[in-house]
Amino acid sequence: MTDTHLVVFTPSGKRGQFETGTPILTAARQLGVDLDSVCGGRGICSKCQITPSFGEFPKHGVTAEPDALSDWNAVEQRYKDKRGMIDGRRLGCQATVQGDIVVDVPPESQVHKQVVRKAASDRVMTMDPATKLYFVKVQEPDMHEPSGDLERLAAALKAEWDVADVAASLSVLSKLQPALRKGGWEVTVALHKGHRDTQSRILDVWPGYYDGGIYGMAIDLGSTTIAAHLCDLRDGSVLASSGVMNPQIRFGEDLMSRVSYAMMNPGGDQDMTSAVREAINGLTHTIATEALIDPNLIFETVFVCNPVMHHLLLGIDPVELGQAPFALTTSESLSLDARDLGLTAMNQTARVFVLPCIAGHVGADAAAVALSEQPGQSDDLVLIVDVGTNAEILLGNRDRVLACSSPTGPAFEGAQISSGQRAAPGAIERIEIDPVTKEPRFQVIGSQLWSDEDGFMESTQASGITGICGSGIIEAVAEMRMAGLLDPSGLIGSADQTGTWRCIPEGRTNAYVIYDASETGGPKITVTQGDIRAIQLAKSALYAGARLLMDDMGVETVDRVVLAGAFGAHISSKHAMVLGMIPDAPLSAVSSAGNAAGTGARIALCNIGSRKDIERTVREITKVETAIEPKFQEHFVNANALPHATDPFPELSKIVSLPDVSFNTKGGDSDTGGRRRRRRA
């Protein structure tokens, strides 16, 4: 038997010769094998679990005898008794090399764990967060060689973890001395180093070994809703997801009305800033409560949002974003202290990262979509549409990526719709209209049953049937068109014209009754001519934005369409195409990416390398400004119709045939048309 032995690590395949008695953890570190450890090899953290293999391994050129590792020891037994450990596993810091051996590092023992996203796409996310825990043993103070506790802690971090240049905020300084003494000169610190930082900051300190968890939030700050994911910064898992309405809605439904509010009301921007920060503080409490964690353990928050939300979050008057040349105060990513943003519900040392904005109308939310969906890595030409109060649109492939934003308004989110409501139990989310009888059937959120199935009414008793949400109104309008209740210009026919009592007069136009419980004091849910017009405006804006990018790219078709946004996940591709929301494409080429902006925020939260990536990506994206592009107006006007199933939609004709009706006979329409013409001017 020689003094050194061959150690082969799988799955990396890294290998080396080590002396008898070398701990596996030490061997792993020397070879650069990705084996986790928080306690620095003291047998406390159990992060360094490995699985030894014995026997013959011709592939690795190793024959591992059963005694190739040191015996199971008391530290390992204590850990197993206390917290449990899978049979066959060893602690890498305890087991030492005694012979040639093959050692497998299971995925959960890797520092840079790869986490499969919950969403449809199966890409993986590599853990490398800005904030990590480190356990260290600090030298005790010596009167004759006086130095501060912080300086000795920094020296320990340098010696044990090779962390140079450490600073601590005042709140940590005030906790440091008691923590060191209580922990017997051993502490765990939460250390933060952003992707552009030269210094590491101590965000918190605990006596002794701490493994109670550190958390981060990924927040998609939308004009209408604020959605947050609470993530465990150790493994990237999502512990809770929650959302609230953006309270700025009381200052204006859409972005431009909020900018106007700031213009017209001195201090109005500050009111909106306070409102949204307060809402985020509330949301922080809510999500922490939901996940049963202490909100003081939230050390990082990543924000994605459109430029107006971005400025209002930061406390900047968005007035310049309301007028050409739509100049952002700052476009690059921002690393800030949460307390400077008034975000007081999380740890007072918490850090905030805000993704970069692409342009004055194309925000950090679009950047997050780009980070999540990576159009620049796509071989085929992909159109990504993130539907919200503003739609962010990306078009591109490996060669080039274009981006723009389009002011769809809140109609797609169920706002400004007569029976509209947000997606909550009781809201109609799916609808079908029989083309012969013109009778509807529908599903509401909270029930699995269709409205014509047995037990439906019972299943909705708790929530009631309260309105239509965004995806519901899109289906309703598309179904009405397919059932011949709407003509291509968007006019609702009368009862006479359509042959159903459900088409009722409303003012000088008509409406379609989906559900009527008014006789028993319940709601009457209708789709009005005004609702149709709102959806037409929204979908025209969306379509025009996509077309504009296709013009710039010099293409007539795209290979793939990705519908992003929380809402995008619920849109039926068929109905979206019937409405003409998106360019014509084979139905199989249309997919949903879920909340891509939120996913982008999570990626930026869990991996600091991705922050650099998105900064570079954003610089490389070609920005297209819809507001000043005459062709946008042209596309917008042309897209107003609810299309025929033919030209320019050959793919659409493969899935539906649209009736060729026309109801353009009444005064009501010329009135609506007049409004439309004024918008064009």
Add this chain to the structure above:
Amino acid sequence: MTDTHLVVFTPSGKRGQFETGTPILTAARQLGVDLDSVCGGRGICSKCQITPSFGEFPKHGVTAEPDALSDWNAVEQRYKDKRGMIDGRRLGCQATVQGDIVVDVPPESQVHKQVVRKAASDRVMTMDPATKLYFVKVQEPDMHEPSGDLERLAAALKAEWDVADVAASLSVLSKLQPALRKGGWEVTVALHKGHRDTQSRILDVWPGYYDGGIYGMAIDLGSTTIAAHLCDLRDGSVLASSGVMNPQIRFGEDLMSRVSYAMMNPGGDQDMTSAVREAINGLTHTIATEALIDPNLIFETVFVCNPVMHHLLLGIDPVELGQAPFALTTSESLSLDARDLGLTAMNQTARVFVLPCIAGHVGADAAAVALSEQPGQSDDLVLIVDVGTNAEILLGNRDRVLACSSPTGPAFEGAQISSGQRAAPGAIERIEIDPVTKEPRFQVIGSQLWSDEDGFMESTQASGITGICGSGIIEAVAEMRMAGLLDPSGLIGSADQTGTWRCIPEGRTNAYVIYDASETGGPKITVTQGDIRAIQLAKSALYAGARLLMDDMGVETVDRVVLAGAFGAHISSKHAMVLGMIPDAPLSAVSSAGNAAGTGARIALCNIGSRKDIERTVREITKVETAIEPKFQEHFVNANALPHATDPFPELSKIVSLPDVSFNTKGGDSDTGGRRRRRRA
């Protein structure tokens, strides 16, 4: 005539060939000549004034013709009309090279101006503050190449001033867009870059060209008083100096009683932190009002203080400083945001620099004294004593510097003295006692006259005669010893023993009456036996500290003694030696350095290079801990006597002869002596 001409700059002697038409400022920059400019050569700031010389300069090998510079132009005339300019001066950005020329850069046109200190020492201070003003022209936004206003400002700073990596705080971001537009895309920014920063921070922004001044404060935060200097960061001039009592006094007179207060009262440290921060905010207002400046123009503050004050300022419980091993939370220098310290009276983006501490008992104030007095640069062995509630003592020369701190208590500042008061109008500050008649004469602050001169009473009418300040009590005790009213053990003789009615009984001991207006309802100012004891304890501590360092250095004498501290400036060297406050030295070798700690703070404020210097110096200083050194106790006890004019004070005998009296006959003394013995134990 050739196309290029020789330009020689004085006083630097730098020289080079430049093409016809090159502005002098451009030539200066290319040669690295220290010629100031804030506006970047636009003829706005007038910082680049130079004085051309014409004629023959054999020393420089130049003959300068009268037309060697371009003609006086309209920009220069406008500036001269509006603000005035010394005849013969030119603006370096306007005057261009037309022939060989010698150009003098007057001191006020240098960026790194050298400012002669107000204090006794004539060393100069080189201006290189962390915060400076820069004027830039920013590119206007372009919708087709969208980028943030901040990013374009950063690009301009890079292009015009070679400033890389610029960040802005949120409060600056919110002002940036209006400032750029109001200034027609020209702004002035206050840019801060600390000596360890990799990034420059924009602390403020003004539309167009701003020259209204930026300021900094140098604060000596003492246990008893807080003293501040307000400095102009452009030229280092002191605009105002002001001080307040440290309100922490209500929690304890000296450091150890404040540490005890924190130990005994939960949250007591926070009360003291709030009190001192509030006082600093008040002082900021006061000093700004005095200097007639807007406190929002204060962008930097430098603090020097002892370790307990240091921790309490930072919001750290000082409990560890009250017990061995006297561990500091952090010993290195700190760069912080003023708002994180609750310092809200200055600009909200203001930065704070706290000098490093030397050891648990030797603070940033001692570091500041070292920075000001530079013992490590001294050829001869210098003893520097900074007298306050704690005395900081430095001993050293080029080879080695030692430092310690000694707990003198507040007696030297007039506190814990029966008729003591702080140095203010009405306080007796100088005193003489006739050795024959035993009659006193004295001076009070606010009057130039001695008490036995005509018109004295009138001259003190406004202030009254209210008490004795620190320097007054030292002179009083020394004079009493010289007049034979005190024996070497410190006992005051009775009227019988001394032959003067002014020695009156007080309890079991005696007191000496300096001034008695009690019959007319005025004060009766006496020096009591208790006062003598307080001074004895204080001076013994001071002397013992100095002796301890001399022991460590292995010397019996020092070459020079420097008395620092605001109070040090007022102590009479002779009286200090009679008291035995300082080791024996020729009177001519004892000097005063004024408020050396405050000067050190000013140096750190005005020159960031000095911050690096003091960090290195502090690391190199040998720290001596008095609290655990048995020899300190020994020296302390031995130093208790008020010495004879002989051994161990040969130099003292050259200036005074001290009467050999003894009053050690009364019960009162054995009582006092008993107390003293208990202290020894």
